[in-house]
Every structure is written in structure tokens, then in C-alpha cells.
Amino acid sequence: MRHMSYSFVMWSFTIRSKVVVAMAVCPFTTSSVTCLHHSYGYQDITVQRITCQDNKMFCGQTVLKWGCALKLHSLSIYFHYDKVNHNYNIFFTGIFYTAKADICLSSPCQNGGTCIDVMDNYTCLCPKEPLIYVGKDCELLYDACAHVNCHNCISTLGIDNYFCLCPAGFGGPDCTLTLDTCKSNPCTGIKNRCVDAVNGYSCHCPSGYSGEDCKTHVMDCSENPCLNNATCIQTSNDYECKCGHGFHGTYCEYDTDECLSQPCQNGAICLDGIDVYHCFCVPGFQGYNCEIDINECASQPCENNGKCINGKDHYICECLIGFTGVNCDVEINECEETPCQNGATCHDYVGQYICECVSGFEGISCEMDINECISVPCLNNGSCIDLVNRYECDCSGTGFAGTFCEEEILECSSEPCQHGATCHDGINQYTCQCWPGYEGNNCEMDVDECEAQPCENGGMCFQRSDQRHYGVMAQLGPSFSYEYADGFLCKCLAGFMGENCSFNIDDCEFAQCLNGGSCEDLINAYKCFCSPGFTGFICEVDIDECKSAPCKNGALCEDVINDYICHCPVSGRPCLNGGDCMIKWNDFICSCPQNYTGKTCDIRVWCASSPCVIGSQCVDLPDGYECLANATFENNALKFRASGSLSAPVTVVSVKLRTRTENGTLLRTANGLEFFHMGLLNSFILVKICNSINQEVLAFYSEVEVSDGEWHHVELRKTGSYYALSLWKLTVDGKVAGLSQAFAANLDFFNHSTLWLAENFTGCLGEVRIGGVYLPLIGGIHEEAPQFSQFIQYGSIKEPQIGCSGAPLCLLYSCLNNGSCQDLFNHYICDCAPGWQGENCQDDINECIYEPCIHGTCKNLPGEYLCQCALGYRGKHCDEDVDECHELHCENTGSCVNSVGGYTCICPPAYSGPLCQWSFPPLQCGVDVQCMNGGVCMNGPWGANCTCRLGYTGERCEMEIDECESNPCLNGATCMDQQTQYICECLPGFSGDKCEAPRQQQRESIPWLVVAVPMICFATLLVVVGLGCMMLTARRKRQSEGTYSPSQQEVAGARLEMGSVLKVPPEERLI
Incomplete structure (x- = not known):
């Protein structure tokens, strides 16, 4: 069994004034310094080295994606013991922040993963609830079977559980444990000692005995009774198992739990190992048993002389006045809350602020308005009104004025007295001396003398104080004067007079009853009683007693006063003034001279003699x-x-x-x-x-x-x-x-x-x-x-x-720019032509300011304007949409669709291009298109196109241009078409390139030709000979220098584009 000892290390440092906690588990070996990897898909990253706790060696610990993290709120440590490989898999949960987050701005982590920026990379802290995600970007569900060595592993993706279907004889979570078949004590009887075997067990005699009846006493280590690599020591009649570290029991079958004594302090997690234990400290503690409280103040995180108070897993900075922040690294801007009032300027200092007050305010925060009235600046009982940085004196009611009420008010200066009254000034008062006819404090009231209606007989009363009547009514004079404004004036109705219109005017006194008529006075009128023989309003009309034609038999009636006289015709001559008499039945007719008319030619026709001047x-x-x-x-x-x-x-x-x-x-x-x-x-x-x-x-x-x-x-x-x-x-x-x-x-x-x-x-x-x-x-x-x-x-x-005639203004003043002049009697008007204005039509009207061009740009011209239409429009005002389909036709049965400013050809499937003129797919040079007559084929975006030589045209340069088509030859000459030119065969008597000159003119130029033609030919011959010599010399020189010159066949076979020039290749020396 491999023995490993571990040291759990914790240290702290500061990034951006935040405490960062890093942890690592270091194996105490003498070889690799690589820290153990952790599970759930996180990768191993080697970072800055640190020294392990016991100082025996160092561990290559760096800021892991899970290691260099900003602690916030809580941090939990999880570990899993891999019994197969005897390794610990460690991962962390909690809220982390890194010193840098630029890479995380793109949010690469999926499924709710938290992105942590690490150096120039990032890592994703994947969620574990409700499902566990793993992978670089948390894109994969966690598969618990991927991390165990068992056959027939069954797991649910995203869940940290798995189940191994173990083969017979094996058990345990990973099927790595051999099943103890003897656990159920299957051996009974004499052979009651059970020995476990793969996929079974066997019954043996108790230790120290053998034989079928187990009566033979045996003390032997040959059966390896000691477990867990314990050492079997043979005694005289027995054996003893010497257990290794971490095991105990008769056969050393029990693993000693070193954590039972609870060696880990301060809430640390104890992890039992083989003859060893490991303490995983909670943040804030370190040491083998987590007995050392980490002094977070050791790194002196508090800035600006802040006091650091150490706590468990944290520290607190008590900042001096003027600073704040976790590490007292932020200077408090005391001006940020705008403490200065009334427009003052705030100046920020450490731990304080100073307000620079505007004029008129004072106080720490400029909150107090300076009372400028304290000095009592207002005189003469004026009231002082305090304002911002100034004061005003209210002099109302004092009789004084001025900034300080220092000036006595002359109340009469404002001319308060009206209607010409005299003002007498006093202290804070005045009196008005009114003219007669006015009253009131300011003489503002005009006494209405007409109120009592003094004018009789319907007379109209006018006040003498009414200035509107002066200059109109003769009784009031031409101009108004307050001296005579008192009283009234009666304007009497016609027929009355007197101051009050009380007297009736005797109209007969001024009457003109003529011809002895008598007058009778009426009210504003009179009546004339006429003498016999007169009538009319003033008896001015003599009654024509002849009007009734009282005279008979052609007698002439003569009117007299109140009578008439009949003058009987004398000797049958009734017509007067030389009139000729014509006798009619019982009547006569007078044919009067030119100057007379009437029955008897008694009425004079004055105008017949043209007494008036011409005109x-x-x-x-x-x-x-x-x-x-x-x-x-x-x-x-x-x-x-x-x-x-x-x-x-x-x-x-x-x-x-x-x-x-x-x-x-x-x-x-x-x-x-x-x-x-x-x-x-x-x-x-x-x-x-x-x-x-x-x-x-x-x-x-x-x-x-x-x-x-x-x-x-x-x-x-x-x-x-x-x-x-x-x-x-x-x-x-x-x-x-x-x-x-x-x-x-x-x-x-x-x-x-x-x-x-x-x-x-x-x-x-x-x-x-x-x-x-x-x-x-x-x-x-x-x-x-x-x-x-x-x-x-x-x-x-x-x-x-x-006659009536005005000045000939239209002759004196001319209307410009085709304007027509109208004479309006000492005045003229110019009717301007369109586009012009002004008194004499001298100003050009800028029609463009009225924006007449609807779809175009307006250009002002003298007397007019021009609309430069946008593409697709026409007309004087660019208001007509051009139907391009009328002017352009799509080829190859394409259909034209008109649009604003353009058109679109909808082509059949086999054609394309703006006019459907090109085949589709595009034709290729050398494959689909062969240009004729030396034309050059060029591939373009819409297929192959032929660029023809001079003298040829057509889609494939197949047609020679007929230069004679325009009939250039004159005077009946015959045109002969040549390549790129034409020749005119002239009729006799004509000459010239186009046969445009008669032969006589041509003969006149023969003496010049006789001299010029031989000279030109001689000069041409000299040039040809000279060029031949030069070329021969050059060729010999190039051959002697070993140069390369392309052959005639190479030049002729070279591919040339139209307009290109063949350049002679540079000299190449033979080697």
C-alpha cells in the first residue's frame, strides 16, 4: 500500500482591495510539485509556487480557476476519496469574483455557470443543483460513471450517484472490495473457522489446530493470518500479528480512525487516512490542525492610516475621517451631497469641505443670507428691504426718492395736475390750482356745463373744454386755450340763434323774393308769395303765358309779364330770321337757316356757328x-x-x-x-x-x-x-x-x-x-x-x-427684360414677363425657392428656371415618370417591368443580363464563343464578349463595316469599300479624296506637286536606308553579346489584347 502525507495550505493576498483566498493540497513527495487535480471536469493549471506548511518542500500552486477567487459570503470545500487510486478529489462552491472579467463579458458559460476570469483565460464554475454540469463551458452533464473503475456502471446524467453491478465475489460502491463470504459465519461444527475466497469460502480448523477432527494443535504463520500487510510473528506454539501504522485488531483487520480524537480545530473537517488524518480548515484558519487563526491584517490591507481589526475569516478597516471603502481606499467626496447652498462652490478636502460663498451669503454651508440692512442705510424713514448681496430702500410714503431715499421728491415733476392746472409742490404732497371748468384733486374732472341742457329749441350743446371743436367751429377760434375752456356753446338748429338758441331767425331778412314777391318767415325757412305772372321758389320764373299756344291762325305769341301778345302774320310771312315758309293744309312749316330752329325759326342755334375752339x-x-x-x-x-x-x-x-x-x-x-x-x-x-x-x-x-x-x-x-x-x-x-x-x-x-x-x-x-x-x-x-x-x-x-394728358413716363422710364409699360396718368406700371419682378422688371425671380421640381434639382436661370430631373423622371417639373419600357426593349422574349428611375427585364430561363441579351449560363471564350476577323474575346461577368478590330462589327465581329454606306464620294464618284477606309473613283473633271475639287483646281496645284513629290520620295528613301543600317548593326551587336531575341514565329503566335504594345524583352546574357 502506498503511503501519502498531505498538507492543506491556505494563504491570502489583495486584488483591487479585495481579499482573495487561495487553497491547495500538496503531496509531500520529493519529485513532482504538481497539485492534485480536482473532479467534475476542472483542469489542472500550474500557477505561482508557494511553500507548504511544514517547509519541507514547495508546491507548484497557482491561481486555479477555483483557487484565485474573491471570497464573498461563504465558501464550502468538498472532497472525495478515491479508494482505488488513493487520491483526493477537491472542488469548491460559493460565490467567487476575480480580479479581471473582460473575457467573461461574452458570457461563455452555459447552463447557469459562473464565469471567472483568470489571467488571459477564463474558467466556468458549473452549477451542481438541480443538475451537475461539467466541461470547459459547463456544456456537459456530469457522468458519475466516468470517474469510477467498475464494470456495468449505471448512472443518471447530472446526478452524483452511480451503481456498480459487481461480479460474484466482489462488492463495494466500485466493486473493488472482495466480498467477505464468511461474514455470515457459514462454518459450523469442528471446522468453524471460515476463510474467505474468490466467489466462495472454505471452512478450516480454528487457528492453531489442524486435522480432520481439528485436534492437532498448530501454531504457524504459513496461512498468512495477518491482514493489511501486517507482519506475522511465529511463536513456539502460536503466532502474533504486528500491525502496521493505522491498523489494529488480532489480525490487524481494523483501520484505525485517527479522526476519532477530533484533532482538527475551529470547525475544520477531518479526513481519515491510513495512519494519517488531514484537516481541511474553514476560511480564516491554517495549521496542520487548523489551530492557527490567520491574521488577515498581516498584509496591512487598510489604506490611508486606517485601523485594521482582525476577525475570523475577515477583517474590518476603521477608516479615518474623510475615507471610506472596505480598505479605506476611497476618499469621501464631501461635496458629493451638495452641502453648499445658495449657489456656492464646494471645495473637497480630506475629511472636510469648504464652501466658497457667492456674494451676499455666509456660513459654513453658505446658508445664511447677509443682512445688508444692519447698517441702516436708508434715510428719511425709508424702509430697508434685504436682498441677495444688496438691499433696496422703499421710500414709499416718505416724500423722498433715490437709492437711499436721500432725494426729496418733487411731486409736481410727474405733472399730476391735469387740464393745464398749476401744481404747487409740498413735502410728500402737492396741490393743483384748477382752471375754471375743472375740479378734482388733480383737476381731472371736466365740469359738464351741458349737463343742465342750456341750449333751447333743439340746439346742440358743446363744451368749450372739448378740444375737438377748435379749428372747426368758428366761435371757438382756431386753437384751444384753458383760459377760455369754461362754459358752453350752443349750436342752434337752422332758424334759431342766440347764446341759448332762444331767438328765431327772421329768414325773410335774408330772403330774395324776386319780381315784387312778398316773404313770409318760417322756422329755418321762408315762403315767397309771387306777384301775378311769376312763379318759382323765389319768384324767379316768369310764367310763359305763350306755353298754352293761345294765338291762332299762325300768329306769333310774345310773352310779357302776366300776359301775352299775339302778333298776327304779316303778308303771309310767319317764318322769322330768313326762314322759308311752306304752306300746308291749314298750317305751315318753316325751313329755318342753319343758326335757327323752332316753329317760326325764332330759336337761335348757337353751336351751329362753331363758336368753341378746337378740342x-x-x-x-x-x-x-x-x-x-x-x-x-x-x-x-x-x-x-x-x-x-x-x-x-x-x-x-x-x-x-x-x-x-x-x-x-x-x-x-x-x-x-x-x-x-x-x-x-x-x-x-x-x-x-x-x-x-x-x-x-x-x-x-x-x-x-x-x-x-x-x-x-x-x-x-x-x-x-x-x-x-x-x-x-x-x-x-x-x-x-x-x-x-x-x-x-x-x-x-x-x-x-x-x-x-x-x-x-x-x-x-x-x-x-x-x-x-x-x-x-x-x-x-x-x-x-x-x-x-x-x-x-x-x-x-x-x-x-x-385735353387730359399726363407725363410720358413710359417714354422716360423703360421696363426691362421684355416688360410692358402701362401709362396710368403721371404714373406707370411695368407688367413684367414671367420670371422677372421689380419696379422696372429688373430683378430676376428665383423660382427655385418655391421648389417647383418634384423629382429633381432646380437651377435658377435669368427669367426662368430649369429642372434637372432625377433618373426616371421628366417634364418641366420632373413630375412625369419615364416609362423606360417604351424606350428600351428586353431581348429574347424578356418582359420589361417599369420602376421609378429604371426598369427590370425578367428574362426567360436561358438568358440573363440587363436586357436579357446574354445567354445563361454565361458563354465562355474558346468554348462557346469564337471571335472572327481578329476580334479579341474577353470573359466578363455576363459571359464572353468580342472586342472587334477597326473595320469590323457585329456580336462576333462577323460583319465588315461598309465605309461607303454614308455616300462620302461627291460629284457622282464611285465609292469602293476597303478595310477601315474607302476610295472614291472620280468622274472626269473631278479630283480629290472625295472628288470634291474640279480638275482645273487640281491643275493649278500641279506646280507644287512637281516640286514636293520628288522631295518627299527622296527623303523617304533616305529614312528607309538609314533604318535598315541601324537594324543590321543592332542585330550584329546583340548576336555578339549573346542576347536572346524572340523569333518572328514567337511574336506572331503571341496572344495580344487590343491596344497592347509588345515590349522587347530585356537582354539576357548566355552563361
């Missing part, structure tokens, strides 16, 4: 005529006067105009305190009226602009023609555009005043009428118009131009 239109009136014309003005005003000729009240003013002038005067007149003004203000019509009855200025505007270069008809009309006072209505182009806010009388003062027309005005005027009477814009009338009511033009510096 004007003559319009007949009952008592005269008017010359109507449009005229163009350019700051050339006209003056007119009526000289009392207006017979009717002036209740309407109308003007036709066309202009772009924004400010100017159209018509104005004045007579004493009465005046009228119609003009342009910021392109709007402005009207101002003041007459003697109401004595206030009416001013109002049109609601529409008229300075737009278009013709407009502006009319100002009194709304109530029969009332002395009435509102005036302003219309523009027939639509109401303004209305006066007060009443005004007729504009009869036009009859006796001078009128100014078109002052500071540029533009055109058409008909201008006052009270229906036309203002003639053009002078030069042949004779004075006969009508009674008319305006006479006088004193004009320059007459306007007949």
Missing part, C-alpha cells in the same frame, strides 16, 4: 351755349367772376378731376367773412364753408381717396334746398363720401366774389359747375356767350392745355 365740345343752352373741354393743369391757376349774373341760389358745386396730386386747391373764393374752400389734403377731398348766417366754419373730409390717377366726379350739395340752413353732403362718383356736422346757408356769395381754380394743382379738370353754371376752362371764344348766367375767365397767366 372743346359746344353744348346749346336755351339762351346761349357752353364750350365743354377737359384741360391739363400744371400749377397754372385760373380766375373767374360771375359779376352778379347768377340768377339762382348756389346750393351745389361739382368738379370732375383726374390727378395724382395729394395736396392742392381745387376751388376757393372769399367775400368778407364768408369763404369757401374745396381742395385735396393727403389725397382726400377737404371742404371748408363759412357764411354770414351761422358764422362758423364747417370742415369735413371725404371718406375715399381721389388722387389715384382715375377720373372722379365730386359733388357738394345742400341737403335741404328750401331751408336757409342745412347740412351739406359730399359725394364721390355718386356715392356719399362725407357729411357736414353742422348747418350752413347757401353759397350765394359766389355771385359777387372772385373764384380761384386749380391752385398748386397738377392734373386734369373736366366740368366744373357752381350752381349749375359752367366755368369755361379754355378761353379764345370767337364771341362772347349770350347767356345771362355765366362765369367769365380773366387774369390768367397761362391757360391750361386742352
Whole structure:
């Protein structure tokens, strides 16, 4: 029997501040230092050497996959005694960590195995529950029969149990024990000593006796009664068995259990051996009997002056202030918990932190706001408000201001008193001295004098303090003043007057009842009672008693006041003014001269004599005529006067105009305190009226602009023609555009005043009428118009131009880039061509910013844009999908499928390629394809292809190109096709390569040819001779040097690709 002694060794070291425990079982031999392998598939790895406990030798122990491990929580040691080989199989369980885990990141361990990184390798700690796995990556289930030497082994994979079917005579877990057939004491009688044998037993006499009756006393060692290699000592009449170490009993049949005395201390596991025991220490102890408590502090694991406290199987580091971690290796970052408040900066130090406070805070953690108000900085009873790093003084209610309330507030500086009141400043107060008509602390309240309704007879009350009325109402003056703001002003209804509108106006005082008519006063009106023979509102119409044709028999009726006179025809001549009389049955007809009309040619036709200047239109009136014309003005005003000729009240003013002038005067007149003004203000019509009855200025505007270069008809009309006072209505182009806010009388003062027309005005005027009477814009009338009511033009510096015409702006300013100019009367507009913009069409429009190209890139061009379409699209905007199948056709019955930007040919089985043009499988040069006429065959991805020589074409270079196909020969010449060229046979009279030149031209060039051709031939001959000599010399030289030159046959037989050049091989000297 082989005797082995073992030493169980444990030591510790630190990796990454973690305690690592390594263990090994070392055999005490003088040869190999290899540690015992352990079971369950783990491999032996030799690592760093250590010295065994008894220091007799060393064991080649290293960091095994199960050895160099970080202890965490618990560690268990298991061992199995191999009775056949007398070896111990050891493995560990528990939770392990290694110093390095990079290789384990790929998770190589299967079936729940734990990966442990070892140096540049890894090992897998395989699970043992519920099944046991083994192998490099725990990929195999544990087979218990693989580790035993028994026949007929039966096991379950993954379970640490097996069963051996032992042959007869053998037993034990591994069938390694010989069965003791004598155990049942089968021998009885005299031969009662049983001797076990293989597959049986035999009965013998008791020891010391022999014979059939066992009566012969024998003391002999010849039967080897001592077991377990015990030594048999023969005595005189007996023998004695001297047992070896580890056995006892009469025959040394009992193995001595050395573990019975419990030699292993501190919870170690005792493993009984033959004459030996082994203690497997729990972590934290060492020594043969595990009696030595390992001092984990011996390696001084605690850093940074930490105090190490040794414990069982562990140690504890008591760290100094400022450090933490298992080994006090981590400096505590006191700033990590952000102790500094209020935006302070934290500075970390060992065991402490310091806060660098922002301005305005203090304290260890900057938690206290510095009270800047402690110094009482605010003056004059101001309240101090503490803020961060500053303070504010609240000076409210103190009468002072400033940073420190040091400045006395001048309450009047904010102008608290309203409506022009005078402010008197005091300490923290002020008083307002109001103007009459205002009240309140700040004079903010306007006393409403109209509240008591002082205006009678429906008069409208206006406060003098209302600034809107100044400059409009004549009674209030042109500008507002608080001095006169107290009180009210009554605007009376038409027909009343007085401070409170309490007096009825006698309208007859201003009435004009003509022709002896009598006036009756009404409220804001009057009524004329006419004398006999007159009618009309003011009795201005003489009743035409002839209207009823009272005269008979062709008599001429003459109207007189309140009567008529019949003038009987004299001598049968009723037609007047040279008219010819034609007698009709019981009547007559007058054929009047050109200038007269009427029944008896008594009515004058004034326009028949063309009294108006060219460019004007003559319009007949009952008592005269008017010359109507449009005229163009350019700051050339006209003056007119009526000289009392207006017979009717002036209740309407109308003007036709066309202009772009924004400010100017159209018509104005004045007579004493009465005046009228119609003009342009910021392109709007402005009207101002003041007459003697109401004595206030009416001013109002049109609601529409008229300075737009278009013709407009502006009319100002009194709304109530029969009332002395009435509102005036302003219309523009027939639509109401303004209305006066007060009443005004007729504009009869036009009859006796001078009128100014078109002052500071540029533009055109058409008909201008006052009270229906036309203002003639053009002078030069042949004779004075006969009508009674008319305006006479006088004193004009320059007459306007007949007709309406603006400046020729389209001639002065040109529209660029094919733009067309539109003349809009002193204004022009350029209608730009597509792609251009700007006042003169000078700016190119970048159409690309509108992204017109749907499937393409836009390129801006002058006046236009271009869409560069993506593959597969076309159209102006790249919006049309190109159907490539219409333009391309798949060959060999392939079907074309269109796609965006391309196409796909679906080929039949025997063809392939983009167009199904190539056979499939691909053709090979020399096998399937032979190129003709010197063509070169090349294998490509889709098969063989022929590259043809010049002059040939076709799929296999089978066709010679006909150079005569394009008919290059001229003048009826015959073309003869040659390889890579053609020759033209000219008709008589022509010459040249293409027979393009007449023969005469060719003859003219003969003298040059006579000189040039012989010279060229001679030069060519010299070159040929020279080259021949050079080649002969070179050949002789190469032969003399022993060089190699390929033969003509080799050159001709060499395989050349198209376009390649044969290079002469380098010289090779013969050896």
C-alpha cells in the first residue's frame, strides 16, 4: 500500500482591495510539485509556487480557476476519496469574483455557470443543483460513471450517484472490495473457522489446530493470518500479528480512525487516512490542525492610516475621517451631497469641505443670507428691504426718492395736475390750482356745463373744454386755450340763434323774393308769395303765358309779364330770321337757316356757328351755349367772376378731376367773412364753408381717396334746398363720401366774389359747375356767350392745355427684360414677363425657392428656371415618370417591368443580363464563343464578349463595316469599300479624296506637286536606308553579346489584347 502525507495550505493576498483566498493540497513527495487535480471536469493549471506548511518542500500552486477567487459570503470545500487510486478529489462552491472579467463579458458559460476570469483565460464554475454540469463551458452533464473503475456502471446524467453491478465475489460502491463470504459465519461444527475466497469460502480448523477432527494443535504463520500487510510473528506454539501504522485488531483487520480524537480545530473537517488524518480548515484558519487563526491584517490591507481589526475569516478597516471603502481606499467626496447652498462652490478636502460663498451669503454651508440692512442705510424713514448681496430702500410714503431715499421728491415733476392746472409742490404732497371748468384733486374732472341742457329749441350743446371743436367751429377760434375752456356753446338748429338758441331767425331778412314777391318767415325757412305772372321758389320764373299756344291762325305769341301778345302774320310771312315758309293744309312749316330752329325759326342755334375752339365740345343752352373741354393743369391757376349774373341760389358745386396730386386747391373764393374752400389734403377731398348766417366754419373730409390717377366726379350739395340752413353732403362718383356736422346757408356769395381754380394743382379738370353754371376752362371764344348766367375767365397767366394728358413716363422710364409699360396718368406700371419682378422688371425671380421640381434639382436661370430631373423622371417639373419600357426593349422574349428611375427585364430561363441579351449560363471564350476577323474575346461577368478590330462589327465581329454606306464620294464618284477606309473613283473633271475639287483646281496645284513629290520620295528613301543600317548593326551587336531575341514565329503566335504594345524583352546574357 502506498503511503501519502498531505498538507492543506491556505494563504491570502489583495486584488483591487479585495481579499482573495487561495487553497491547495500538496503531496509531500520529493519529485513532482504538481497539485492534485480536482473532479467534475476542472483542469489542472500550474500557477505561482508557494511553500507548504511544514517547509519541507514547495508546491507548484497557482491561481486555479477555483483557487484565485474573491471570497464573498461563504465558501464550502468538498472532497472525495478515491479508494482505488488513493487520491483526493477537491472542488469548491460559493460565490467567487476575480480580479479581471473582460473575457467573461461574452458570457461563455452555459447552463447557469459562473464565469471567472483568470489571467488571459477564463474558467466556468458549473452549477451542481438541480443538475451537475461539467466541461470547459459547463456544456456537459456530469457522468458519475466516468470517474469510477467498475464494470456495468449505471448512472443518471447530472446526478452524483452511480451503481456498480459487481461480479460474484466482489462488492463495494466500485466493486473493488472482495466480498467477505464468511461474514455470515457459514462454518459450523469442528471446522468453524471460515476463510474467505474468490466467489466462495472454505471452512478450516480454528487457528492453531489442524486435522480432520481439528485436534492437532498448530501454531504457524504459513496461512498468512495477518491482514493489511501486517507482519506475522511465529511463536513456539502460536503466532502474533504486528500491525502496521493505522491498523489494529488480532489480525490487524481494523483501520484505525485517527479522526476519532477530533484533532482538527475551529470547525475544520477531518479526513481519515491510513495512519494519517488531514484537516481541511474553514476560511480564516491554517495549521496542520487548523489551530492557527490567520491574521488577515498581516498584509496591512487598510489604506490611508486606517485601523485594521482582525476577525475570523475577515477583517474590518476603521477608516479615518474623510475615507471610506472596505480598505479605506476611497476618499469621501464631501461635496458629493451638495452641502453648499445658495449657489456656492464646494471645495473637497480630506475629511472636510469648504464652501466658497457667492456674494451676499455666509456660513459654513453658505446658508445664511447677509443682512445688508444692519447698517441702516436708508434715510428719511425709508424702509430697508434685504436682498441677495444688496438691499433696496422703499421710500414709499416718505416724500423722498433715490437709492437711499436721500432725494426729496418733487411731486409736481410727474405733472399730476391735469387740464393745464398749476401744481404747487409740498413735502410728500402737492396741490393743483384748477382752471375754471375743472375740479378734482388733480383737476381731472371736466365740469359738464351741458349737463343742465342750456341750449333751447333743439340746439346742440358743446363744451368749450372739448378740444375737438377748435379749428372747426368758428366761435371757438382756431386753437384751444384753458383760459377760455369754461362754459358752453350752443349750436342752434337752422332758424334759431342766440347764446341759448332762444331767438328765431327772421329768414325773410335774408330772403330774395324776386319780381315784387312778398316773404313770409318760417322756422329755418321762408315762403315767397309771387306777384301775378311769376312763379318759382323765389319768384324767379316768369310764367310763359305763350306755353298754352293761345294765338291762332299762325300768329306769333310774345310773352310779357302776366300776359301775352299775339302778333298776327304779316303778308303771309310767319317764318322769322330768313326762314322759308311752306304752306300746308291749314298750317305751315318753316325751313329755318342753319343758326335757327323752332316753329317760326325764332330759336337761335348757337353751336351751329362753331363758336368753341378746337378740342372743346359746344353744348346749346336755351339762351346761349357752353364750350365743354377737359384741360391739363400744371400749377397754372385760373380766375373767374360771375359779376352778379347768377340768377339762382348756389346750393351745389361739382368738379370732375383726374390727378395724382395729394395736396392742392381745387376751388376757393372769399367775400368778407364768408369763404369757401374745396381742395385735396393727403389725397382726400377737404371742404371748408363759412357764411354770414351761422358764422362758423364747417370742415369735413371725404371718406375715399381721389388722387389715384382715375377720373372722379365730386359733388357738394345742400341737403335741404328750401331751408336757409342745412347740412351739406359730399359725394364721390355718386356715392356719399362725407357729411357736414353742422348747418350752413347757401353759397350765394359766389355771385359777387372772385373764384380761384386749380391752385398748386397738377392734373386734369373736366366740368366744373357752381350752381349749375359752367366755368369755361379754355378761353379764345370767337364771341362772347349770350347767356345771362355765366362765369367769365380773366387774369390768367397761362391757360391750361386742352385735353387730359399726363407725363410720358413710359417714354422716360423703360421696363426691362421684355416688360410692358402701362401709362396710368403721371404714373406707370411695368407688367413684367414671367420670371422677372421689380419696379422696372429688373430683378430676376428665383423660382427655385418655391421648389417647383418634384423629382429633381432646380437651377435658377435669368427669367426662368430649369429642372434637372432625377433618373426616371421628366417634364418641366420632373413630375412625369419615364416609362423606360417604351424606350428600351428586353431581348429574347424578356418582359420589361417599369420602376421609378429604371426598369427590370425578367428574362426567360436561358438568358440573363440587363436586357436579357446574354445567354445563361454565361458563354465562355474558346468554348462557346469564337471571335472572327481578329476580334479579341474577353470573359466578363455576363459571359464572353468580342472586342472587334477597326473595320469590323457585329456580336462576333462577323460583319465588315461598309465605309461607303454614308455616300462620302461627291460629284457622282464611285465609292469602293476597303478595310477601315474607302476610295472614291472620280468622274472626269473631278479630283480629290472625295472628288470634291474640279480638275482645273487640281491643275493649278500641279506646280507644287512637281516640286514636293520628288522631295518627299527622296527623303523617304533616305529614312528607309538609314533604318535598315541601324537594324543590321543592332542585330550584329546583340548576336555578339549573346542576347536572346524572340523569333518572328514567337511574336506572331503571341496572344495580344487590343491596344497592347509588345515590349522587347530585356537582354539576357548566355552563361
